[in-house]
Amino acid sequence: MTLVPIAGLIDGRLDPRDRGVAYGDGVFETMRWTGGRIPLLQWHLARLAGGVGRLGIRLPDLSGLEAAIADATPVAGDAVVRLVVTRGVGPRGYAPPRDALATAFALIEPWLPRRTADPEGLVLRWCQLRLAPQPALAGIKHLNRLEQVLARAEWDDPTIDEGLLCDPSGHVVCATAANLFAVIDGRLVTPDVSRVGVAGVARAIVRDALDVEVRSLPSAELDRATEVFLTNAVRGVMRVARIDARRFAPGPVARAAAEALARNGLVGEAVR
Amino acid sequence: MTLVPIAGLIDGRLDPRDRGVAYGDGVFETMRWTGGRIPLLQWHLARLAGGVGRLGIRLPDLSGLEAAIADATPVAGDAVVRLVVTRGVGPRGYAPPRDALATAFALIEPWLPRRTADPEGLVLRWCQLRLAPQPALAGIKHLNRLEQVLARAEWDDPTIDEGLLCDPSGHVVCATAANLFAVIDGRLVTPDVSRVGVAGVARAIVRDALDVEVRSLPSAELDRATEVFLTNAVRGVMRVARIDARRFAPGPVARAAAEALARNGLVGEAVR
Numbered sequence: 288m289t290l291v292p293i294a295g296l297i298d299g300r301l302d303p304r305d306r307g308v309a310y311g312d313g314v315f316e317t318m319r320w321t322g323g324r325i326p327l328l329q330w331h332l333a334r335l336a337g338g339v340g341r342l343g344i345r346l347p348d349l350s351g352l353e354a355a356i357a358d359a360t361p362v363a364g365d366a367v368v369r370l371v372v373t374r375g376v377g378p379r380g381y382a383p384p385r386d387a388l389a390t391a392f393a394l395i396e397p398w399l400p401r402r403t404a405d406p407e408g409l410v411l412r413w414c415q416l417r418l419a420p421q422p423a424l425a426g427i428k429h430l431n432r433l434e435q436v437l438a439r440a441e442w443d444d445p446t447i448d449e450g451l452l453c454d455p456s457g458h459v460v461c462a463t464a465a466n467l468f469a470v471i472d473g474r475l476v477t478p479d480v481s482r483v484g485v486a487g488v489a490r491a492i493v494r495d496a497l498d499v500e501v502r503s504l505p506s507a508e509l510d511r512a513t514e515v516f517l518t519n520a521v522r523g524v525m526r527v528a529r530i531d532a533r534r535f536a537p538g539p540v541a542r543a544a545a546e547a548l549a550r551n552g553l554v555g556e557a558v559r
Numbered sequence: 560m561t562l563v564p565i566a567g568l569i570d571g572r573l574d575p576r577d578r579g580v581a582y583g584d585g586v587f588e589t590m591r592w593t594g595g596r597i598p599l600l601q602w603h604l605a606r607l608a609g610g611v612g613r614l615g616i617r618l619p620d621l622s623g624l625e626a627a628i629a630d631a632t633p634v635a636g637d638a639v640v641r642l643v644v645t646r647g648v649g650p651r652g653y654a655p656p657r658d659a660l661a662t663a664f665a666l667i668e669p670w671l672p673r674r675t676a677d678p679e680g681l682v683l684r685w686c687q688l689r690l691a692p693q694p695a696l697a698g699i700k701h702l703n704r705l706e707q708v709l710a711r712a713e714w715d716d717p718t719i720d721e722g723l724l725c726d727p728s729g730h731v732v733c734a735t736a737a738n739l740f741a742v743i744d745g746r747l748v749t750p751d752v753s754r755v756g757v758a759g760v761a762r763a764i765v766r767d768a769l770d771v772e773v774r775s776l777p778s779a780e781l782d783r784a785t786e787v788f789l790t791n792a793v794r795g796v797m798r799v800a801r802i803d804a805r806r807f808a809p810g811p812v813a814r815a816a817a818e819a820l821a822r823n824g825l826v827g828e829a830v831r
Contacts, residue, residue: 434695
Protein backbone atom coordinates (compact mmCIF):
# COMPACT_ATOMS: atom_id res chain seq x y z
CA MET A 288 0.00 0.00 0.00
CA THR A 289 1.17 3.51 -0.81
CA LEU A 290 0.46 6.26 1.69
CA VAL A 291 -0.57 9.77 0.67
CA PRO A 292 -0.49 11.99 3.79
CA ILE A 293 -2.91 14.93 3.64
CA ALA A 294 -3.19 16.40 7.13
CA GLY A 295 -2.05 15.61 10.64
CA LEU A 296 0.41 12.77 10.00
CA ILE A 297 4.03 13.10 11.11
CA ASP A 298 6.60 11.28 8.98
CA GLY A 299 3.77 9.24 7.52
CA ARG A 300 2.62 7.97 10.92
CA LEU A 301 -0.40 8.59 13.11
CA ASP A 302 -0.33 10.12 16.59
CA PRO A 303 -1.49 7.41 19.04
CA ARG A 304 -3.72 10.06 20.65
CA ASP A 305 -5.68 10.41 17.39
CA ARG A 306 -9.41 9.99 18.01
CA GLY A 307 -9.55 7.81 14.91
CA VAL A 308 -7.91 4.99 16.85
CA ALA A 309 -9.28 6.02 20.27
CA TYR A 310 -12.96 5.89 19.28
CA GLY A 311 -13.21 5.20 15.56
CA ASP A 312 -14.08 8.91 15.46
CA GLY A 313 -13.96 9.56 11.74
CA VAL A 314 -15.12 8.54 8.28
CA PHE A 315 -13.69 6.95 5.17
CA GLU A 316 -14.27 6.56 1.45
CA THR A 317 -13.12 3.65 -0.69
CA MET A 318 -12.72 4.91 -4.25
CA ARG A 319 -11.71 3.60 -7.66
CA TRP A 320 -8.76 5.26 -9.39
CA THR A 321 -8.82 4.80 -13.18
CA GLY A 322 -7.47 6.73 -16.15
CA GLY A 323 -5.50 9.05 -13.90
CA ARG A 324 -8.46 10.19 -11.80
CA ILE A 325 -11.23 9.20 -9.40
CA PRO A 326 -14.29 9.24 -11.65
CA LEU A 327 -16.79 9.32 -8.77
CA LEU A 328 -14.83 11.86 -6.72
CA GLN A 329 -17.62 14.42 -6.46
CA TRP A 330 -20.03 11.78 -5.16
CA HIS A 331 -17.48 10.60 -2.62
CA LEU A 332 -16.72 14.12 -1.43
CA ALA A 333 -20.43 14.88 -1.07
CA ARG A 334 -20.99 11.82 1.11
CA LEU A 335 -17.83 12.55 3.10
CA ALA A 336 -19.00 16.11 3.73
CA GLY A 337 -22.36 14.80 4.89
CA GLY A 338 -20.72 12.34 7.27
CA VAL A 339 -18.28 14.77 8.86
CA GLY A 340 -21.10 17.30 9.10
CA ARG A 341 -23.26 14.89 11.11
CA LEU A 342 -20.30 14.02 13.35
CA GLY A 343 -19.19 17.65 13.76
CA ILE A 344 -15.74 17.00 12.29
CA ARG A 345 -14.02 19.87 10.50
CA LEU A 346 -13.46 18.87 6.86
CA PRO A 347 -9.81 19.27 5.83
CA ASP A 348 -8.81 20.75 2.48
CA LEU A 349 -9.02 17.87 0.00
CA SER A 350 -8.68 19.94 -3.17
CA GLY A 351 -5.24 18.50 -3.92
CA LEU A 352 -6.30 14.87 -3.49
CA GLU A 353 -6.29 13.70 -7.11
CA ALA A 354 -2.97 15.45 -7.85
CA ALA A 355 -1.37 13.88 -4.77
CA ILE A 356 -2.63 10.45 -5.76
CA ALA A 357 -1.42 10.93 -9.31
CA ASP A 358 2.04 11.74 -7.95
CA ALA A 359 2.02 8.52 -5.96
CA THR A 360 0.45 6.17 -8.52
CA PRO A 361 1.27 5.12 -12.08
CA VAL A 362 -1.41 6.88 -14.13
CA ALA A 363 -1.97 3.90 -16.38
CA GLY A 364 -2.85 1.49 -13.59
CA ASP A 365 -6.19 1.08 -11.89
CA ALA A 366 -6.08 1.47 -8.13
CA VAL A 367 -8.20 1.46 -5.01
CA VAL A 368 -7.91 4.58 -2.86
CA ARG A 369 -9.00 4.47 0.77
CA LEU A 370 -9.39 8.02 2.08
CA VAL A 371 -9.61 8.35 5.88
CA VAL A 372 -10.62 11.52 7.76
CA THR A 373 -10.59 11.51 11.57
CA ARG A 374 -11.45 14.19 14.10
CA GLY A 375 -7.72 14.39 14.87
CA VAL A 376 -5.83 14.49 18.15
CA GLY A 377 -7.73 15.39 21.28
CA PRO A 378 -7.54 15.03 25.04
CA ARG A 379 -8.81 11.82 26.66
CA GLY A 380 -12.59 11.61 26.96
CA TYR A 381 -15.53 11.24 24.61
CA ALA A 382 -16.33 14.98 24.45
CA PRO A 383 -15.30 16.04 20.94
CA PRO A 384 -12.86 18.96 21.14
CA ARG A 385 -14.16 21.95 19.20
CA ASP A 386 -10.79 23.09 17.95
CA ALA A 387 -9.44 19.70 16.79
CA LEU A 388 -7.76 19.69 13.40
CA ALA A 389 -8.81 16.72 11.32
CA THR A 390 -6.32 14.06 10.32
CA ALA A 391 -6.54 12.90 6.71
CA PHE A 392 -4.65 10.43 4.59
CA ALA A 393 -5.15 8.08 1.67
CA LEU A 394 -3.91 4.52 1.20
CA ILE A 395 -3.52 3.29 -2.36
CA GLU A 396 -3.26 -0.25 -3.64
CA PRO A 397 -3.55 -1.77 -7.12
CA TRP A 398 -7.04 -2.63 -8.33
CA LEU A 399 -7.45 -6.20 -9.50
CA PRO A 400 -10.58 -7.69 -11.07
CA ARG A 401 -12.34 -10.03 -8.67
CA ARG A 402 -11.93 -13.70 -9.51
CA THR A 403 -15.19 -15.35 -8.56
CA ALA A 404 -15.42 -19.11 -8.17
CA ASP A 405 -18.69 -19.09 -10.12
CA PRO A 406 -18.35 -17.61 -13.64
CA GLU A 407 -22.00 -16.45 -13.52
CA GLY A 408 -21.35 -13.99 -10.69
CA LEU A 409 -20.96 -13.74 -6.94
CA VAL A 410 -21.83 -16.47 -4.48
CA LEU A 411 -23.39 -15.09 -1.28
CA ARG A 412 -24.14 -16.47 2.14
CA TRP A 413 -26.32 -15.18 4.97
CA CYS A 414 -24.39 -13.82 7.95
CA GLN A 415 -25.50 -14.75 11.45
CA LEU A 416 -24.65 -11.34 12.87
CA ARG A 417 -27.52 -8.86 12.81
CA LEU A 418 -26.70 -5.20 12.21
CA ALA A 419 -27.89 -2.97 15.04
CA PRO A 420 -30.10 -0.07 13.86
CA GLN A 421 -28.64 3.27 14.93
CA PRO A 422 -30.33 6.20 13.15
CA ALA A 423 -27.71 8.66 14.47
CA LEU A 424 -25.00 6.87 12.47
CA ALA A 425 -26.97 5.22 9.64
CA GLY A 426 -25.87 6.07 6.13
CA ILE A 427 -22.48 7.45 7.24
CA LYS A 428 -19.35 5.57 6.16
CA HIS A 429 -17.81 5.97 9.62
CA LEU A 430 -14.88 4.14 11.17
CA ASN A 431 -16.93 2.05 13.66
CA ARG A 432 -16.83 -1.15 11.61
CA LEU A 433 -16.57 -3.99 14.12
CA GLU A 434 -19.93 -5.36 12.96
CA GLN A 435 -18.54 -5.75 9.44
CA VAL A 436 -15.31 -7.28 10.78
CA LEU A 437 -17.23 -9.87 12.81
CA ALA A 438 -19.60 -10.60 9.92
CA ARG A 439 -16.71 -11.09 7.49
CA ALA A 440 -14.99 -13.37 10.02
CA GLU A 441 -17.94 -15.77 9.88
CA TRP A 442 -16.57 -17.54 6.80
CA ASP A 443 -13.23 -18.22 5.18
CA ASP A 444 -14.42 -20.44 2.34
CA PRO A 445 -12.83 -18.79 -0.74
CA THR A 446 -15.73 -19.92 -2.95
CA ILE A 447 -18.04 -17.54 -1.04
CA ASP A 448 -17.65 -13.98 -2.24
CA GLU A 449 -19.82 -11.97 0.12
CA GLY A 450 -22.19 -12.19 3.05
CA LEU A 451 -25.63 -10.62 3.38
CA LEU A 452 -26.58 -8.90 6.63
CA CYS A 453 -30.01 -8.43 8.17
CA ASP A 454 -31.26 -6.17 10.92
CA PRO A 455 -32.77 -7.76 14.04
CA SER A 456 -36.21 -7.91 12.35
CA GLY A 457 -34.87 -10.07 9.52
CA HIS A 458 -34.86 -7.31 6.93
CA VAL A 459 -31.84 -7.51 4.66
CA VAL A 460 -29.66 -4.36 4.79
CA CYS A 461 -26.56 -4.89 2.66
CA ALA A 462 -23.52 -7.10 2.14
CA THR A 463 -20.42 -6.61 4.30
CA ALA A 464 -18.87 -4.23 1.73
CA ALA A 465 -21.58 -3.49 -0.82
CA ASN A 466 -25.17 -2.38 -1.18
CA LEU A 467 -27.88 -4.74 -2.39
CA PHE A 468 -30.39 -4.44 -5.24
CA ALA A 469 -33.02 -6.97 -6.26
CA VAL A 470 -35.74 -7.11 -8.91
CA ILE A 471 -38.90 -8.28 -7.13
CA ASP A 472 -42.31 -8.47 -8.78
CA GLY A 473 -40.81 -6.56 -11.69
CA ARG A 474 -39.61 -3.64 -9.56
CA LEU A 475 -35.99 -2.75 -8.69
CA VAL A 476 -35.69 -2.53 -4.91
CA THR A 477 -32.86 -1.53 -2.58
CA PRO A 478 -33.06 -1.60 1.23
CA ASP A 479 -33.71 1.62 3.10
CA VAL A 480 -30.57 2.69 5.02
CA SER A 481 -32.04 5.48 7.14
CA ARG A 482 -31.82 3.37 10.32
CA VAL A 483 -28.93 1.00 9.55
CA GLY A 484 -26.38 0.51 6.77
CA VAL A 485 -24.21 2.67 4.57
CA ALA A 486 -25.60 4.92 1.82
CA GLY A 487 -23.26 3.80 -0.95
CA VAL A 488 -22.03 6.11 -3.69
CA ALA A 489 -22.67 3.53 -6.42
CA ARG A 490 -26.12 2.95 -4.89
CA ALA A 491 -26.83 6.68 -5.17
CA ILE A 492 -25.85 6.72 -8.84
CA VAL A 493 -28.05 3.71 -9.62
CA ARG A 494 -30.93 5.40 -7.77
CA ASP A 495 -30.40 8.52 -9.86
CA ALA A 496 -30.41 6.60 -13.12
CA LEU A 497 -33.09 3.97 -12.64
CA ASP A 498 -36.52 3.75 -11.08
CA VAL A 499 -35.64 2.28 -7.67
CA GLU A 500 -37.99 1.55 -4.81
CA VAL A 501 -36.26 2.19 -1.45
CA ARG A 502 -37.93 0.24 1.33
CA SER A 503 -37.57 -2.37 4.06
CA LEU A 504 -36.87 -5.72 2.47
CA PRO A 505 -37.73 -8.93 4.37
CA SER A 506 -35.02 -11.42 3.52
CA ALA A 507 -37.57 -14.01 2.36
CA GLU A 508 -38.54 -11.73 -0.53
CA LEU A 509 -35.18 -12.42 -2.18
CA ASP A 510 -36.46 -15.96 -2.90
CA ARG A 511 -38.75 -14.58 -5.55
CA ALA A 512 -36.27 -12.05 -6.98
CA THR A 513 -35.57 -12.40 -10.70
CA GLU A 514 -32.26 -10.51 -10.49
CA VAL A 515 -29.96 -9.73 -7.57
CA PHE A 516 -26.85 -7.58 -7.69
CA LEU A 517 -24.48 -5.76 -5.35
CA THR A 518 -22.88 -2.37 -5.87
CA ASN A 519 -19.90 -0.54 -4.52
CA ALA A 520 -17.77 2.33 -5.77
CA VAL A 521 -14.71 0.17 -6.45
CA ARG A 522 -16.24 -2.79 -8.28
CA GLY A 523 -19.41 -1.21 -9.62
CA VAL A 524 -22.28 -3.61 -10.28
CA MET A 525 -21.63 -7.21 -9.20
CA ARG A 526 -24.17 -9.71 -10.42
CA VAL A 527 -25.19 -12.31 -7.83
CA ALA A 528 -25.20 -15.87 -9.18
CA ARG A 529 -26.27 -17.58 -5.97
CA ILE A 530 -27.43 -16.94 -2.42
CA ASP A 531 -26.79 -20.27 -0.72
CA ALA A 532 -28.49 -22.78 -3.04
CA ARG A 533 -30.84 -20.32 -4.78
CA ARG A 534 -29.56 -19.35 -8.26
CA PHE A 535 -30.36 -16.14 -10.11
CA ALA A 536 -30.21 -15.81 -13.87
CA PRO A 537 -28.55 -12.86 -15.65
CA GLY A 538 -30.97 -10.07 -16.50
CA PRO A 539 -31.30 -6.63 -18.07
CA VAL A 540 -31.57 -4.54 -14.90
CA ALA A 541 -28.06 -5.29 -13.62
CA ARG A 542 -26.77 -4.40 -17.09
CA ALA A 543 -28.67 -1.10 -17.02
CA ALA A 544 -27.22 -0.31 -13.59
CA ALA A 545 -23.70 -1.14 -14.79
CA GLU A 546 -24.24 1.17 -17.77
CA ALA A 547 -25.33 3.98 -15.44
CA LEU A 548 -22.09 3.62 -13.49
CA ALA A 549 -20.07 3.40 -16.71
CA ARG A 550 -21.61 6.69 -17.88
CA ASN A 551 -20.18 8.19 -14.66
CA GLY A 552 -16.76 6.75 -15.46
CA LEU A 553 -16.84 3.62 -13.29
CA VAL A 554 -16.35 0.50 -15.37
CA GLY A 555 -16.70 -2.32 -12.90
CA GLU A 556 -16.81 -6.08 -13.22
CA ALA A 557 -18.10 -7.55 -16.45
CA VAL A 558 -21.87 -7.89 -16.22
CA ARG A 559 -23.36 -10.14 -18.83
CA MET B 560 -0.03 12.71 27.87
CA THR B 561 2.89 10.31 28.16
CA LEU B 562 3.11 7.43 25.73
CA VAL B 563 4.23 3.93 26.73
CA PRO B 564 4.71 1.88 23.54
CA ILE B 565 4.18 -1.86 24.05
CA ALA B 566 3.90 -3.49 20.63
CA GLY B 567 3.66 -2.43 17.02
CA LEU B 568 4.44 1.29 17.25
CA ILE B 569 7.39 2.73 15.35
CA ASP B 570 9.11 5.72 16.94
CA GLY B 571 6.04 6.15 19.12
CA ARG B 572 3.69 6.46 16.15
CA LEU B 573 0.98 4.30 14.67
CA ASP B 574 1.01 2.80 11.18
CA PRO B 575 -1.88 4.40 9.21
CA ARG B 576 -2.77 0.89 8.01
CA ASP B 577 -3.50 -0.19 11.58
CA ARG B 578 -6.96 -1.73 11.85
CA GLY B 579 -7.47 0.26 15.03
CA VAL B 580 -7.95 3.40 12.95
CA ALA B 581 -9.34 1.62 9.88
CA TYR B 582 -12.26 -0.07 11.67
CA GLY B 583 -11.97 0.64 15.40
CA ASP B 584 -10.82 -2.98 15.45
CA GLY B 585 -9.56 -3.27 19.01
CA VAL B 586 -10.27 -2.76 22.68
CA PHE B 587 -9.16 -0.47 25.49
CA GLU B 588 -9.01 -0.20 29.26
CA THR B 589 -9.01 3.02 31.26
CA MET B 590 -7.24 2.35 34.56
CA ARG B 591 -6.28 4.19 37.71
CA TRP B 592 -2.60 4.34 38.64
CA THR B 593 -2.03 4.95 42.35
CA GLY B 594 0.71 4.13 44.84
CA GLY B 595 3.02 2.98 42.07
CA ARG B 596 0.65 0.38 40.62
CA ILE B 597 -2.69 -0.30 38.96
CA PRO B 598 -4.72 -1.73 41.83
CA LEU B 599 -7.43 -3.22 39.59
CA LEU B 600 -4.99 -4.55 36.99
CA GLN B 601 -6.07 -8.19 37.22
CA TRP B 602 -9.71 -7.21 36.66
CA HIS B 603 -8.74 -5.04 33.69
CA LEU B 604 -6.61 -7.78 32.15
CA ALA B 605 -9.41 -10.32 32.58
CA ARG B 606 -11.90 -8.09 30.79
CA LEU B 607 -9.35 -7.25 28.09
CA ALA B 608 -8.68 -10.95 27.51
CA GLY B 609 -12.41 -11.58 27.23
CA GLY B 610 -12.81 -8.77 24.71
CA VAL B 611 -9.92 -9.75 22.44
CA GLY B 612 -11.06 -13.37 22.70
CA ARG B 613 -14.51 -12.50 21.38
CA LEU B 614 -12.98 -10.40 18.58
CA GLY B 615 -10.33 -13.00 17.72
CA ILE B 616 -7.44 -10.61 18.41
CA ARG B 617 -4.16 -12.11 19.59
CA LEU B 618 -3.38 -10.74 23.05
CA PRO B 619 0.11 -9.20 23.20
CA ASP B 620 2.44 -9.76 26.15
CA LEU B 621 1.39 -7.22 28.78
CA SER B 622 3.44 -8.66 31.65
CA GLY B 623 5.76 -5.64 31.70
CA LEU B 624 2.95 -3.07 31.75
CA GLU B 625 3.19 -1.83 35.35
CA ALA B 626 7.00 -1.64 35.20
CA ALA B 627 6.86 0.33 31.95
CA ILE B 628 4.30 2.73 33.39
CA ALA B 629 6.36 3.14 36.56
CA ASP B 630 9.35 4.09 34.40
CA ALA B 631 7.27 6.74 32.65
CA THR B 632 5.37 8.13 35.65
CA PRO B 633 6.31 9.69 38.99
CA VAL B 634 5.43 6.93 41.47
CA ALA B 635 3.99 9.36 43.99
CA GLY B 636 1.41 10.83 41.65
CA ASP B 637 -1.98 9.39 40.75
CA ALA B 638 -2.55 8.89 37.05
CA VAL B 639 -5.03 7.65 34.48
CA VAL B 640 -3.71 4.96 32.12
CA ARG B 641 -5.47 4.29 28.85
CA LEU B 642 -4.34 0.95 27.44
CA VAL B 643 -5.20 0.33 23.78
CA VAL B 644 -4.89 -3.03 21.99
CA THR B 645 -5.73 -3.24 18.29
CA ARG B 646 -5.66 -6.14 15.85
CA GLY B 647 -2.62 -4.50 14.24
CA VAL B 648 -1.76 -3.83 10.63
CA GLY B 649 -3.59 -5.76 7.96
CA PRO B 650 -4.46 -5.57 4.27
CA ARG B 651 -7.50 -3.55 3.19
CA GLY B 652 -10.82 -5.27 3.78
CA TYR B 653 -12.94 -6.30 6.73
CA ALA B 654 -11.69 -9.92 6.84
CA PRO B 655 -9.51 -10.11 9.95
CA PRO B 656 -6.05 -11.41 9.01
CA ARG B 657 -5.20 -14.51 11.03
CA ASP B 658 -1.53 -13.72 11.42
CA ALA B 659 -1.83 -10.06 12.43
CA LEU B 660 0.33 -9.00 15.36
CA ALA B 661 -1.58 -6.83 17.79
CA THR B 662 -0.61 -3.22 18.37
CA ALA B 663 -0.55 -2.12 22.01
CA PHE B 664 0.28 1.10 23.79
CA ALA B 665 -0.67 3.06 26.88
CA LEU B 666 -1.29 6.78 27.29
CA ILE B 667 -0.79 8.26 30.75
CA GLU B 668 -2.06 11.53 32.14
CA PRO B 669 -2.28 12.89 35.69
CA TRP B 670 -5.36 11.96 37.69
CA LEU B 671 -7.23 14.91 39.14
CA PRO B 672 -10.24 14.71 41.45
CA ARG B 673 -13.43 15.72 39.68
CA ARG B 674 -14.74 19.14 40.64
CA THR B 675 -18.52 18.88 40.56
CA ALA B 676 -20.67 21.96 40.44
CA ASP B 677 -22.95 20.44 43.08
CA PRO B 678 -21.14 19.53 46.34
CA GLU B 679 -23.64 16.70 46.96
CA GLY B 680 -22.48 14.72 43.92
CA LEU B 681 -22.87 14.47 40.17
CA VAL B 682 -25.53 16.25 38.14
CA LEU B 683 -26.86 14.08 35.31
CA ARG B 684 -28.96 14.66 32.24
CA TRP B 685 -30.77 12.28 29.89
CA CYS B 686 -29.15 11.90 26.48
CA GLN B 687 -31.33 11.93 23.37
CA LEU B 688 -29.23 9.33 21.58
CA ARG B 689 -30.38 5.76 22.13
CA LEU B 690 -27.72 3.03 22.31
CA ALA B 691 -28.22 0.33 19.68
CA PRO B 692 -28.35 -3.19 21.16
CA GLN B 693 -25.69 -5.40 19.59
CA PRO B 694 -25.24 -8.67 21.52
CA ALA B 695 -22.13 -9.57 19.50
CA LEU B 696 -20.30 -6.53 20.93
CA ALA B 697 -22.12 -5.92 24.23
CA GLY B 698 -19.99 -5.89 27.35
CA ILE B 699 -16.72 -5.44 25.42
CA LYS B 700 -14.82 -2.18 25.88
CA HIS B 701 -14.11 -1.96 22.15
CA LEU B 702 -12.93 0.99 20.09
CA ASN B 703 -16.24 1.61 18.28
CA ARG B 704 -17.31 4.53 20.43
CA LEU B 705 -19.07 6.97 18.11
CA GLU B 706 -22.31 6.53 20.06
CA GLN B 707 -20.56 7.78 23.20
CA VAL B 708 -18.92 10.64 21.27
CA LEU B 709 -22.28 11.78 19.89
CA ALA B 710 -23.98 11.41 23.27
CA ARG B 711 -21.27 13.42 25.04
CA ALA B 712 -21.51 16.09 22.31
CA GLU B 713 -25.17 16.71 23.24
CA TRP B 714 -24.21 19.11 26.05
CA ASP B 715 -21.41 21.48 26.92
CA ASP B 716 -22.88 22.97 30.09
CA PRO B 717 -20.02 22.53 32.61
CA THR B 718 -22.52 22.18 35.48
CA ILE B 719 -23.68 18.85 34.00
CA ASP B 720 -21.29 16.04 34.86
CA GLU B 721 -22.62 13.07 32.94
CA GLY B 722 -25.39 11.89 30.64
CA LEU B 723 -27.55 8.80 30.99
CA LEU B 724 -28.21 6.64 27.95
CA CYS B 725 -31.19 4.42 27.19
CA ASP B 726 -31.71 1.66 24.65
CA PRO B 727 -34.49 2.10 22.05
CA SER B 728 -37.06 0.61 24.49
CA GLY B 729 -36.37 3.31 27.07
CA HIS B 730 -34.39 1.09 29.42
CA VAL B 731 -31.46 2.93 30.96
CA VAL B 732 -28.10 1.30 30.15
CA CYS B 733 -25.29 3.44 31.56
CA ALA B 734 -23.73 6.90 31.51
CA THR B 735 -21.40 7.90 28.68
CA ALA B 736 -18.31 6.78 30.67
CA ALA B 737 -19.63 4.94 33.72
CA ASN B 738 -22.00 2.20 34.82
CA LEU B 739 -25.17 2.95 36.75
CA PHE B 740 -26.47 1.61 40.07
CA ALA B 741 -29.71 2.53 41.82
CA VAL B 742 -31.46 1.46 45.01
CA ILE B 743 -35.08 0.79 44.06
CA ASP B 744 -37.66 -0.67 46.44
CA GLY B 745 -34.81 -1.41 48.84
CA ARG B 746 -32.80 -3.43 46.30
CA LEU B 747 -29.53 -2.44 44.59
CA VAL B 748 -30.03 -2.71 40.83
CA THR B 749 -27.68 -2.31 37.86
CA PRO B 750 -28.74 -2.57 34.20
CA ASP B 751 -28.08 -5.80 32.34
CA VAL B 752 -25.37 -5.26 29.68
CA SER B 753 -25.68 -8.53 27.79
CA ARG B 754 -27.27 -6.81 24.79
CA VAL B 755 -25.87 -3.26 25.03
CA GLY B 756 -23.37 -1.40 27.19
CA VAL B 757 -19.96 -2.03 28.71
CA ALA B 758 -19.37 -4.49 31.56
CA GLY B 759 -17.34 -2.17 33.79
CA VAL B 760 -14.54 -3.39 36.03
CA ALA B 761 -15.75 -1.32 39.00
CA ARG B 762 -19.27 -2.64 38.33
CA ALA B 763 -17.94 -6.21 38.52
CA ILE B 764 -16.27 -5.51 41.87
CA VAL B 765 -19.46 -3.98 43.30
CA ARG B 766 -21.43 -6.99 42.05
CA ASP B 767 -18.95 -9.30 43.76
CA ALA B 768 -19.18 -7.44 47.06
CA LEU B 769 -22.85 -6.55 47.37
CA ASP B 770 -26.18 -8.17 46.62
CA VAL B 771 -26.95 -6.68 43.20
CA GLU B 772 -29.93 -7.39 40.98
CA VAL B 773 -28.93 -7.28 37.29
CA ARG B 774 -31.92 -6.61 35.09
CA SER B 775 -33.53 -4.36 32.52
CA LEU B 776 -34.27 -1.02 34.12
CA PRO B 777 -37.02 1.21 32.65
CA SER B 778 -35.82 4.78 33.02
CA ALA B 779 -38.99 5.80 34.87
CA GLU B 780 -37.99 3.52 37.76
CA LEU B 781 -35.18 5.92 38.65
CA ASP B 782 -37.86 8.37 39.85
CA ARG B 783 -38.47 6.20 42.86
CA ALA B 784 -34.81 5.33 43.55
CA THR B 785 -33.58 6.23 47.05
CA GLU B 786 -29.90 6.24 45.97
CA VAL B 787 -28.25 6.53 42.57
CA PHE B 788 -24.54 6.26 41.84
CA LEU B 789 -22.19 5.72 38.92
CA THR B 790 -19.02 3.64 38.86
CA ASN B 791 -15.91 3.47 36.76
CA ALA B 792 -12.42 2.14 37.34
CA VAL B 793 -10.80 5.58 37.41
CA ARG B 794 -13.14 7.48 39.74
CA GLY B 795 -14.69 4.61 41.66
CA VAL B 796 -18.14 5.29 43.08
CA MET B 797 -19.63 8.64 42.11
CA ARG B 798 -22.75 9.61 44.02
CA VAL B 799 -25.50 11.19 41.90
CA ALA B 800 -26.99 14.31 43.43
CA ARG B 801 -29.45 15.06 40.65
CA ILE B 802 -30.90 13.71 37.43
CA ASP B 803 -32.42 16.82 35.83
CA ALA B 804 -34.58 18.27 38.62
CA ARG B 805 -34.93 15.09 40.70
CA ARG B 806 -32.59 15.10 43.74
CA PHE B 807 -31.22 12.04 45.53
CA ALA B 808 -30.07 12.07 49.14
CA PRO B 809 -26.83 10.46 50.30
CA GLY B 810 -27.26 6.87 51.51
CA PRO B 811 -25.46 3.85 52.88
CA VAL B 812 -25.33 1.70 49.73
CA ALA B 813 -23.06 4.02 47.74
CA ARG B 814 -20.77 4.11 50.77
CA ALA B 815 -20.70 0.31 50.93
CA ALA B 816 -19.89 0.15 47.21
CA ALA B 817 -17.08 2.70 47.65
CA GLU B 818 -15.69 0.63 50.52
CA ALA B 819 -15.72 -2.48 48.33
CA LEU B 820 -13.64 -0.67 45.72
CA ALA B 821 -11.33 0.74 48.42
CA ARG B 822 -10.71 -2.81 49.69
CA ASN B 823 -9.49 -3.57 46.16
CA GLY B 824 -7.18 -0.57 46.25
CA LEU B 825 -9.29 1.95 44.34
CA VAL B 826 -9.98 5.02 46.45
CA GLY B 827 -12.24 7.12 44.30
CA GLU B 828 -14.15 10.32 44.84
CA ALA B 829 -15.22 11.15 48.37
CA VAL B 830 -18.62 9.54 49.01
CA ARG B 831 -20.38 10.89 52.06
